[in-house]
Amino acid sequence: MEDAARDGATIIPLHGANDGLAGRARRLARSASRPLPGPGAVTASIHTLARTRRDAGADVDEPGAELAPSGAAQLPQPDWGVRVADALTFLRRRLSGDYAVDEYGFDPELTDSAILPLFRPLYDRWFRVDVEGVANIPATGGALLVANHAGGLWPLDAAMTAVAVRTEHPAGRHLRMLGAQLMFDTPGLGTFARRTGSTLACTADADRLLRAGELVGVWPEGFNGIGKRFTERYRLQRFGRGGFVQSALRARVPIVPVSIVGSEEIHPVLGNAKTLARMLGLPYFPITPTFPLLGPLGLLPLPSKWYIEFGAPIHTEELGADAAEDAAAVFELTDRVRETIQTSLYRLLVQRRSVWR
Numbered sequence: 214m215e216d217a218a219r220d221g222a223t224i225i226p227l228h229g230a231n232d233g234l235a236g237r238a239r240r241l242a243r244s245a246s247r248p249l250p251g252p253g254a255v256t257a258s259i260h261t262l263a264r265t266r267r268d269a270g271a272d273v274d275e276p277g278a279e280l281a282p283s284g285a286a287q288l289p290q291p292d293w294g295v296r297v298a299d300a301l302t303f304l305r306r307r308l309s310g311d312y313a314v315d316e317y318g319f320d321p322e323l324t325d326s327a328i329l330p331l332f333r334p335l336y337d338r339w340f341r342v343d344v345e346g347v348a349n350i351p352a353t354g355g356a357l358l359v360a361n362h363a364g365g366l367w368p369l370d371a372a373m374t375a376v377a378v379r380t381e382h383p384a385g386r387h388l389r390m391l392g393a394q395l396m397f398d399t400p401g402l403g404t405f406a407r408r409t410g411s412t413l414a415c416t417a418d419a420d421r422l423l424r425a426g427e428l429v430g431v432w433p434e435g436f437n438g439i440g441k442r443f444t445e446r447y448r449l450q451r452f453g454r455g456g457f458v459q460s461a462l463r464a465r466v467p468i469v470p471v472s473i474v475g476s477e478e479i480h481p482v483l484g485n486a487k488t489l490a491r492m493l494g495l496p497y498f499p500i501t502p503t504f505p506l507l508g509p510l511g512l513l514p515l516p517s518k519w520y521i522e523f524g525a526p527i528h529t530e531e532l533g534a535d536a537a538e539d540a541a542a543v544f545e546l547t548d549r550v551r552e553t554i555q556t557s558l559y560r561l562l563v564q565r566r567s568v569w570r
Contacts, residue, residue: 303327317418318407321387328409329379335369336376339516340475341570344381346523349469352384355423356526357461358430359550360471361449361558362438365480365499366512370473374430375410377521389422390430391415391457395496416456423464430471431457440485440497446477447558455547462537462546467526470550472557475519478568480504518570520561524553 303326306312314320336342350356358378364370375388390406391414397403412418414431422429432438437450461468482499490498504511527550529536536542 299326314408317389317410317412318404319387319389319410319412320408321410324387324409325379329376332372332376333380335514336373336380339514340369340373340479340519342373342377342475342519342521344377344521344523346525347377347381349523349525350378350382350386350428351467351526352382352386353426355426355464355466356428356469357419357423357457357466358388358428358469358471358523359457359554360430360432361447361473361476361554362432362434363441363446363473363476364439365482365501366504367480367514368432368439369479369514370476371430371432373476373519374471374473374521378428378430386428388430389427391419391432393435416460419457419460420463423460423466429460433457436496440482440499442485443477443481443483446481447474447562449551449555449558452547452551455543458543458546458550459537462529462532462543463534465530465534467528467530468546468550469526470524470553470557472522472524472554472561473519474521474558474561474565475517475568478517479514481515517568518565520565522557522561524557527553 303322307323312320312322350358358374360370360374362368362370371390371392375390378386378388387410390411392406392411393414396406396411397413412422419429419431433452434450435453441448441450458468480499480501480503482501484500486498486500490496501511503513503515527546529546532542532546
């Protein structure tokens with residue numbers, strides 16, 4: 214939060230389910246009232262004029278085409294001009310500190326404008342993610358998404374799940390991910406994680422986010438899931454002591470089981486250099502077919518085909534908040550969530566044609 218204060222960014226209270234969209238609309242309206250710099254303004258004006266004429270019933274094929282004299286060279290695609298203008302406007306706001314973050318450091322504008330476009334090529338072209346059951350995610354209000362964890366070198370399953378929720382769900386919601394302490398202790402990575410909506414995987418933060426109506430994502434296998442050997446792929450590890458279930462029960466929100474297939478193959482873990490891991494202060498040091506043998510090139514994930522399935526929500530409302538203190542109820546619900554994900558993983562594995570397509 215100190216970084217945001219130094220940047221001059223406005224710190225806003227934690228938003229509810231619809232506050233993020235409203236805030237973004239206000240920022241867009243504020244930006245629209247200012248003149249766009251440079252030639253992007255001209256192109257944006259042409260684009261707007263063409264859209265107005267099209268709405269009025271005019272026969273317009275391309276924005277700017279009707280403005281070009283007969284025989285004159287056609288103007289370049291205006292989308293690029295609009296993108297440049299948007300980028301300049303975005304940059305101006307960032308430099309002037311005209312943006313907002315919440316109490317956890319989440320910056321929705323930065324996430325949508327800069328971070329999401331970085332992950333879209335991985336999502337769309339590299340992993341070619343297929344998504345099922347996105348309608349099982351509530352359009353409003355709090356919910357806890359619980360998923361299996363893998364990746365070896367990179368826990369990209371969390372990032373791909375966040376992209377799926379933001380881009381595939383009709384409400385376009387942000388996923389607030391819970392991460393390990395190690396991530397926030399790593400210079401640079403911790404700030405990046407907070408700016409994109411992640412926060413520490415602790416009871417207090419999980420409870421508060423859920424009660425505020427946020428979508429919260431948790432990967433309860435933790436490092437045991439990410440670093441497990443390839444021979445144990447898609448076999449769920451322990452789900453801890455059920456802390457995530459207690460948070461859902463206290464907030465009385467549904468739990469959505471998430472099954473991810475494809476993440477186990479991006480960096481097949483053949484072994485763990487435990488001595489080196491202890492020397493570096495890491496939970497494990499994976500040995501894969503490409504890392505560390507190929508050096509930095511070995512960090513590149515293999516292009517496996519991904520499937521993400523959002524299962525039917527498991528409702529906790531009827532159990533009541535008192536059930537969070539009932540050890541038997543917590544254990545039973547934790548086991549039910551784990552078994553649901555494991556069963557879905559086996560079914561998806563049987564259905565997929567190949568690791569690569």
